Amino acid sequence: MEVDSDSDISLDLDHQSSKAKGKAKAKAAADKKKADKGKAKAKEQPYVWEASFARSWDTVQEDEAGSLQASVEDLMARGRRRRLLAPASAIRRTIIRHLILVLDLSASMMDRDMRPTRFDLMLQYAREFISEWFDQNPLGQIGIVGMRAGLGERVGAMSGNPQEVLKSISDRVKLEPVGEPSLQNAIEMARNNMSHLPTHSSREILILFGSLTTCDPGNIHDTLDTCVQNKIRISIVALAAEMKICRELCDKTAGQFGVAMNEGHFKDLLFELVPPPAQRAAARSARPSGTNAGLNPAPANPAADLMMMGFPTRLPDASIPSLCVCHSELKSQGFLCPRCLSKVCDVPTDCDVCGLMIVSSPHLARSYHHLFPVKTFTAIMKDLDVAPDAADACHGCTRIFPERATNAKEGMSPFRRYRCPDCENDFCSECDVFIHDVIHCCPGCGK
Numbered sequence: 001m002e003v004d005s006d007s008d009i010s011l012d013l014d015h016q017s018s019k020a021k022g023k024a025k026a027k028a029a030a031d032k033k034k035a036d037k038g039k040a041k042a043k044e045q046p047y048v049w050e051a052s053f054a055r056s057w058d059t060v061q062e063d064e065a066g067s068l069q070a071s072v073e074d075l076m077a078r079g080r081r082r083r084l085l086a087p088a089s090a091i092r093r094t095i096i097r098h099l100i101l102v103l104d105l106s107a108s109m110m111d112r113d114m115r116p117t118r119f120d121l122m123l124q125y126a127r128e129f130i131s132e133w134f135d136q137n138p139l140g141q142i143g144i145v146g147m148r149a150g151l152g153e154r155v156g157a158m159s160g161n162p163q164e165v166l167k168s169i170s171d172r173v174k175l176e177p178v179g180e181p182s183l184q185n186a187i188e189m190a191r192n193n194m195s196h197l198p199t200h201s202s203r204e205i206l207i208l209f210g211s212l213t214t215c216d217p218g219n220i221h222d223t224l225d226t227c228v229q230n231k232i233r234i235s236i237v238a239l240a241a242e243m244k245i246c247r248e249l250c251d252k253t254a255g256q257f258g259v260a261m262n263e264g265h266f267k268d269l270l271f272e273l274v275p276p277p278a279q280r281a282a283a284r285s286a287r288p289s290g291t292n293a294g295l296n297p298a299p300a301n302p303a304a305d306l307m308m309m310g311f312p313t314r315l316p317d318a319s320i321p322s323l324c325v326c327h328s329e330l331k332s333q334g335f336l337c338p339r340c341l342s343k344v345c346d347v348p349t350d351c352d353v354c355g356l357m358i359v360s361s362p363h364l365a366r367s368y369h370h371l372f373p374v375k376t377f378t379a380i381m382k383d384l385d386v387a388p389d390a391a392d393a394c395h396g397c398t399r400i401f402p403e404r405a406t407n408a409k410e411g412m413s414p415f416r417r418y419r420c421p422d423c424e425n426d427f428c429s430e431c432d433v434f435i436h437d438v439i440h441c442c443p444g445c446g447k
């Protein structure tokens with residue numbers, strides 16, 4: 001009978017008679033499907049400890065001609081799709097940020113599931129993160145706290161100078177992992193570092209956590225409640241697995257939580273935290289449509305408050321040396337606070353004498369692009385969209401566009417043209433990425 005039903009199927013596969021499929025066969029098929037699915041899933045993105053050893057050069061595929069163009073385009077397409085997901089309109093964001101980076105320096109960071117070790121990888125990514133963070137948030141300040149041997153340890157004081165912050169984690173030997181981590185101690189220490197901050201600045205804690213345990217002196221839920229009260233946002237990137245308390249810390253404080261599956265994913269999760277978070281405070285009234293926020297910000301943002309900022313005077317290098325108020329060092333160069341005329345070494349900072357926030361205008365201007373992002377360029381998909389009088393070269397770099405459509409990945413234009421919705425100039429994919437990621441301003445229309 002089994003033979004009969006089998007032959008049935010092989011004769012008319014497309015027929016409805018496939019209902020007559022033998023049970024055993026159906027089960028086998030289902031099993032195979034499951035196995036296939038499992039395989040496909042594993043192929044997508046395995047956890048590092050599940051995966052066999054992967055060679056980075058295997059993931060890059062050459063095409064028939066031996067060119068790497070296709071792989072590069074794949075990466076770009078991914079970036080484009082991610083950018084399309086981001087909100088295009090102006091959202092209110094905090095541009096004066098204060099972040100405490102909490103590094104796990106416990107023994108579990110010596111695990112080798114991420115290469116070379118979790119600890120080394122974390123340090124490397126933390127350095128890249130800090131550089132990128134200061135580039136995007138020039139008005140921000142970062143402090144560093146370590147979790148080691150059951151204690152919170154101040155590694156670097158809150159500072160707006162990237163060099164100073166990087167210097168505090170440059171010595172690998174000083175940060176050598178040992179003992180158990182303590183989430184509560186570290187969060188308490190971070191919280192105390194930020195308790196003096198004014199309300200217009202954001203208070204954020206970012207924890208890079210590689211352990212599956214935490215060794216706390218008291219009830220961590222009390223700490224969590226205080227953080228919620230103090231409007232501190234906690235984000236965690238875990239390297240091992242999800243812990244309930246970690247998830248809760250992030251959810252209740254409106255932070256982000258992620259478990260890194262592999263080295264690349266770890267970096268992605270970390271760099272997602274570079275752009276300033278959207279401010280959640282509800283505006284007192286809805287924004288009237290058609291208001292030009294650039295010209296007339298007052299009615300658009302009724303909940304906005306004014307804050308004091310000072311633009312300092314830069315002292316020439318040849319001026320008479322005097323003591324700075326921040327380090328008490330004798331120096332000739334520096335900046336003068338416009339209110340109390342005391343001398344500070346670096347901007348942006350808060351004046352140590354009168355507390356005024358001292359910024360330079362380029363810093364302020366560079367923070368601006370988060371508030372008004374460049375509109376996403378539309379990928380030209382159809383022949384009709386390329387007007388006969390359209391420029392045949394990129395408006396940014398004057399590289400000639402291909403005349404005929406080429407095959408392209410999802411989200412990419414087969415004509416390699418990306419058009420600015422405002423000035424209707426066409427740009428190549430490289431310029432598209434450069435405009436959105438680096439210069440934050442369309443060279444065609446200046447918006």
Ligand SMILES: [Zn+2]
Pocket residue numbers: 324325326327328329344345346
């Ligand atoms: Zn100084």
Ligand SMILES: [Zn+2]
Pocket residue numbers: 337338339340341342351352353354355356
């Ligand atoms: Zn001052």
Ligand SMILES: [Zn+2]
Pocket residue numbers: 394395396397398399427428429430431432
């Ligand atoms: Zn170009």
Ligand SMILES: [Zn+2]
Pocket residue numbers: 420421422423424425442443444445446447
């Ligand atoms: Zn434009």
